[in-house]
Amino acid sequence: HRLYDVTPPARDPQLLEQVIGAERFAAFVAAGRETAARFDGRKIININSTPAGGGVAEMLESLVSYARGLGIDAQWHVIEGDDRFFEITKRIHNHIYGLPGDDGPLGEAEHADYFAVHQGVADRLAEIVGPDDIVVVHDPQPAGLVPLAKQLGVPVLWRCHIGVDVSTPHDVEGWEFIRRYAEPADTYLLTRVGYAPEWMDRSRLRTVRSSIDPMAPKNRPLEPAFVRDVLVHYGLIAGEQPGPLAYPRKDGSTGWVTRRADILRAGPPAPADAPLVVQISRWDRMKDMPGVARAFADHLLDTDAHLALVGPAISGYADDPEGAEQMLEAMSAWRALPGSARERIHLACIPMTDLEENALVINALQRHAAVVTQKSISEGFGLTVVEAMLKGTPVVGSTVGGLLEQIVDAESGLLVEATDLPGFADALRRLLTDSDYAEKIGAAGRERALDLFTADRHLARYGKLIAETLA
Numbered sequence: 001h002r003l004y005d006v007t008p009p010a011r012d013p014q015l016l017e018q019v020i021g022a023e024r025f026a027a028f029v030a031a032g033r034e035t036a037a038r039f040d041g042r043k044i045i046n047i048n049s050t051p052a053g054g055g056v057a058e059m060l061e062s063l064v065s066y067a068r069g070l071g072i073d074a075q076w077h078v079i080e081g082d083d084r085f086f087e088i089t090k091r092i093h094n095h096i097y098g099l100p101g102d103d104g105p106l107g108e109a110e111h112a113d114y115f116a117v118h119q120g121v122a123d124r125l126a127e128i129v130g131p132d133d134i135v136v137v138h139d140p141q142p143a144g145l146v147p148l149a150k151q152l153g154v155p156v157l158w159r160c161h162i163g164v165d166v167s168t169p170h171d172v173e174g175w176e177f178i179r180r181y182a183e184p185a186d187t188y189l190l191t192r193v194g195y196a197p198e199w200m201d202r203s204r205l206r207t208v209r210s211s212i213d214p215m216a217p218k219n220r221p222l223e224p225a226f227v228r229d230v231l232v233h234y235g236l237i238a239g240e241q242p243g244p245l246a247y248p249r250k251d252g253s254t255g256w257v258t259r260r261a262d263i264l265r266a267g268p269p270a271p272a273d274a275p276l277v278v279q280i281s282r283w284d285r286m287k288d289m290p291g292v293a294r295a296f297a298d299h300l301l302d303t304d305a306h307l308a309l310v311g312p313a314i315s316g317y318a319d320d321p322e323g324a325e326q327m328l329e330a331m332s333a334w335r336a337l338p339g340s341a342r343e344r345i346h347l348a349c350i351p352m353t354d355l356e357e358n359a360l361v362i363n364a365l366q367r368h369a370a371v372v373t374q375k376s377i378s379e380g381f382g383l384t385v386v387e388a389m390l391k392g393t394p395v396v397g398s399t400v401g402g403l404l405e406q407i408v409d410a411e412s413g414l415l416v417e418a419t420d421l422p423g424f425a426d427a428l429r430r431l432l433t434d435s436d437y438a439e440k441i442g443a444a445g446r447e448r449a450l451d452l453f454t455a456d457r458h459l460a461r462y463g464k465l466i467a468e469t470l471a
């Protein structure tokens with residue numbers, strides 16, 4: 001097993017100024033410099049279990065690169081697991097979210113196989129972590145590194161990005177499994193206080209809001225004509241194939257958008273001028289892609305809208321063994337729909353082989369969308385929602401987890417119960433048919449995303465919380 005370095009290069013935070021304004025930018029940089037001085041060369045070592053795919057990798061890439069741009073020696077390392085390891089961690093994930101899983105146990109045999117992966121990289125960890133450094137372990141997968149890092153005598157923060165409100169009946173088995181490893185952390189960083197299992201010492205508990213980087217390939221501004229061309233290139237909307245499509249890559253080189261004929265998909269491309277409802281998610285039960293298709297098929301075929309359900313090509317995620325199965329399930333759900341619905345509902349798996357290009361396509365979809373949905377059954381924090389909000393695209397989310405904080409219902413988006421398919425369809429219909437309302441909701445969503453959920457806010461909060469561990 002390996003623990004390998006994927007630290008991105010420094011990114012100049014100046015990029016953010018055009019989005020957050022001069023005053024806020026100046027305050028951010030001043031605070032960042034102060035934090036850098038406070039850390040005094042200490043490395044801030046972040047560890048998760050996948051270099052790409054999903055929200056955590058997305059955030060680490062931008063936060064670590066901006067922190068480096070501010071003179072903080074933030075690093076990002078990834079622990080490599082095997083199939084058995086990810087089978088166990090997916091089980092933990094499903095238990096925490098109360099989702100049906102593979103019914104397998106979480107007993108002593110699983111503890112042994114899980115922790116063996118962390119013990120296998122203990123020497124490497126000791127090489128990476130110096131006596132003055134600080135370790136931030138992200139999510140349950142690498143949680144076995146918490147006690148190992150503690151043994152090195154450094155402050156350890158456990159940032160758990162997932163969670164459900166534990167005030168309602170919930171499954172404790174996943175939390176109990178993790179407790180054995182995560183409990184000794186100096187600080188528990190959760191998205192919401194209500195996610196904390198009972199064993200967490202409240203005096204060590206802090207909350208952090210997740211964020212997006214407004215200037216990342218996933219979010220940076222794009223011209224409408226370019227958006228259309230990218231989506232045509234990918235066969236997501238119909239149209240004349242444009243000529244070669246260039247875009248600037250992060251390293252300053254020119255990228256060319258791939259002409260994709262090889263995308264695994266169901267349904268024809270959506271007409272370019274039809275309002276498009278879009279949900280972008282990993283193929284995971286908690287995202288309920290089949291439920292979105294059902295709601296659309298049962299209640300919205302009388303509109304002129306189309307629906308696109310978009311996820312990663314199934315090889316994309318190292319840490320998600322159920323992705324392929326869930327993708328196939330969404331495909332079967334689509335196949336079971338009447339022909340009139342299949343014409344209007346489009347499934348696509350977008351390759352993750354080139355992450356910058358993938359981000360560009362997702363960016364284009366979120367901009368082209370009339371409405372972006374996230375009808376999750378559970379959701380720790382839905383980055384896809386913030387990504388859409390930042391683009392001024394109105395969102396419909398479900399009343400679960402982080403979405404409850406992200407969206408103020410009827411102000412910066414609409415919230416409906418995940419199981420209420422007619423209610424979900426009504427919310428979509430309102431946004432599809434009342435363009436003034438949709439615009440108002442979209443604009444308020446953008447304001448909220450900028451105010452609360454952008455990288456500068458997130459970094460400032462991390463800086464403060466990490467500094468606390470040195471006090």
Ligand code: UDP
Nearest residue numbers: 054055058280281282311312381382383384
């Ligand atoms: N994402 C992507 N390609 C896909 C599906 C998702 O790039 O095919 C991205 C999406 O844009 C978002 C992240 O993966 O940035 C998903 O984060 P979110 O918090 O919504 O859900 P998670 O996957 O962490 O449960």
